[in-house]
Amino acid sequence: MTTAAPEPVIQFEDVCLSFGGECVLDGIAFEVRRGDTLVIQGAAASGKTLILKLSLGLLRPTRGRIRLFGEDVTDYTDSQWNDVRARIGVLFQEGGLFDSLTVEENVAYPLLNQKRAPLSEEEVRRRVQESLDFVELGHTLEKYPSELSGGMRRRVGIARAIVTQPELLLYDSPTAGLDPITATTIMALIVKGRDVHHATTVMVTHRHQDGEILDRYRYDAATGRLVPAEPGTTRTRYMVLREGRIVFLGTPAEFDACEDPYVRKFSSR
Amino acid sequence: MLDILKRPVYTFQEFVLLSISALRGVFRKPAYWGDTVIQMDLIGVGSLPVVSLTGFFSGAVMALQMARALQTYGATSQVGKIVAITMVREMGPVLTALMVAGRNSSGMASELGSMKVTEQIDAMRALGTDPVLKLVKPRLIATATVLPLLTILADFLGLVGGWIVACVLLQLTPGAQYWDTAWRAIEYNDIAQGLIKPFCFAIVLSLVGCYYGLQTTGGTQGVGRSTTQAVVVASVWVVILTFIIGRIFTKL
Structure with a gap:
């Protein structure tokens, strides 16, 4: 017997974003299902933060549709957005x-x-x-x-x-500019936040270690510590952006196996 | 040519859009009265010393400079009239507005600009608060309320300054005559003009300060740039508006 896949929390359909005629995001299409974890990586100014801002309605896409919690929010007004943002x-x-x-x-x-x-x-x-x-x-x-x-x-x-x-948690470079010990503490809190409240998590990061922690660990409420997770149970996926386009979207195993030289910079293998 | 015009036209368009949404926001909930009172304290009470000194000395200087000219025509008894009309119609509203522009438009631009570059404005929106209602509206209402009051104070202190110079220092005219001519000189038209001007200036000063603050980009350097732009643009608008409003009233 197969269980039905959880419903999508975020869906981007061919989303483009331009500023003054210059395209900063192009053809962005992905979905994050309830309980999934998505790690977004990419070089500086590749559009990572913009995806989070679009998911919060802080920016409006030039083209394409965005659905959150099953609702098409693309043309929502600010007051309609406030109800979505509360989640x-x-x-x-x-x-x-x-x-x-x-x-x-x-x-x-x-x-x-x-x-x-x-x-x-x-x-x-x-x-x-x-x-x-x-x-x-x-x-x-x-x-x-x-x-x-x-x-x-x-x-x-x-x-x-x-x-x-909230049902959905968005983190923009939570470990940027922090020393490694503090960064690990922050990541442990993010894993704890995800696992205690069963929240869907999207995280933008520069460090491949952050993605690894989200993928390979889970919070154990009994001991109050992070423990290694069974492979695949955290339902983590990686997305890599390059100049406003998705160049990789897949599971950790696919991420590790990817031969693309740009993607390899982030998988750091 | 079109490229040169593009930027100012875009800026003006964005400013008008912010103004519309702020003015509409005045009638929308939530009211944020607490923030409005804090802003009234900052702008009103905070500006009292500078506005008082400016008002007092501008009246004093005017009496001083007018004394020689009036003596030439033997019209020193009219010094109260001249100080009163000039203070109430022009000097009071304009100088007070320029002081508030320097003090508060810059303050608004730097405060909102710092919030913008540290993502506090984005955070505010993400947490379900409209920055126009929460930040712009209280500043707009507070400035529009306190600037006319500050102007009245500056007008009065200007008359006092003129009286001290004309009657105490130079003894051009008796004190009773000074106040009598001053009182008689002011008509309803002058009072209306003297109160409508600061009200209009207040709307422009606060909106310009908030607009440049909310448009800030480029870190701390950007905050400095926004602050300077806010003061310059607000001050220029004050002198342009005083001419336009003055022109309208001379036609009435």
Whole structure:
């Protein structure tokens, strides 16, 4: 007996994006199904972040269709987008924290601004604390982002991304500019965020190690640590972009076996 | 030729689009009253010292410079009238607006510009908040509320400055006559002009500051560029608008 494949969460159909007549994304077509993990790699300015921005409705495609959670969102207005965005958590490259708000206010922001049933003050406080404890920063509630280190800011960003327990999590270069130890901590939190809440995850990264961690490890709730995952169980796929086009999209095994010299730079074999 | 025009036309188009959405936003929820009050404090209370000094000394300087000319015609008793009309119609609104442009349009451009380059604006949108409602609207309402009030203060302090120079320092005319001529000189038309101008300036100052902030690209250097552009464009618009509004009122 075969189980039906989960429904797609993100679908891009022949998406193109141009700025001032210059094509920066061309013919982008892929889909990410519920529970899948997609790792997007590519050289600088190859359009990786743009795919995330299109998935959040921060940019509008010049051509093609985008479907999120089964809805065609291509022509959505900003207020229609807000309902979709409430189901998505995002970590921006620099964290994107509001520097005039405290850590607590930053993490509470998505809860206080969601249109769905408003939460009581105590419930907001509880969920903020829970989310910050998740990233082991429960003691920083009153601090401002400027008082935190780069790694801590990224962790607060993760806490803010997961506080609404979204179905889809988008990470833009979560480990960029961090030392290897902090980067591994951040990746462990991303795996934990994915496995605890069973979220669909899309991550843009420069480091092949980040993709490997997402592919080869899972979070074990019993021990509270990352443990090696059975091959294929994390349903991770790789996408490689080059000058706005997808040059590779496939499983880790296909990624490792790919002979394309450009793709090999990222698989680092 | 067309390429040279493309950029300013595009900028103007984007500015108009932002203005429309901000002005429509004034009537849309959420209201963000807390942010509006904070901005009123920043723009209004924060500008009090600079606006007071500018108003006071511009009135004083005008009395000082007018004294010699009026003495030539033996019309020193009219100094109050001249200071009053000039302050209420032109100097008060324009100088106050220029001070606020230098202080607050630049502040808005740099604050919003920094938020833009650190992805806070994108984060705000991604978290379901419209930056026009959350950031532009409170600044627009706050400036449009406090700039006319600051102008009234600058007008009054300008008259006080003129009085000190004309009556206390140079003793050109008795104090009672100074205030009497000043009071009689001002007509409803002057008051209307003197209040409509700062209201219009306020809309332009805040929208220009916010527009350049939201358009910022290119890191910290871009923030500096936006700030400079905001002050220059806002100041130029103030002097253009004062002419246009002045022209409309002289025809009335």
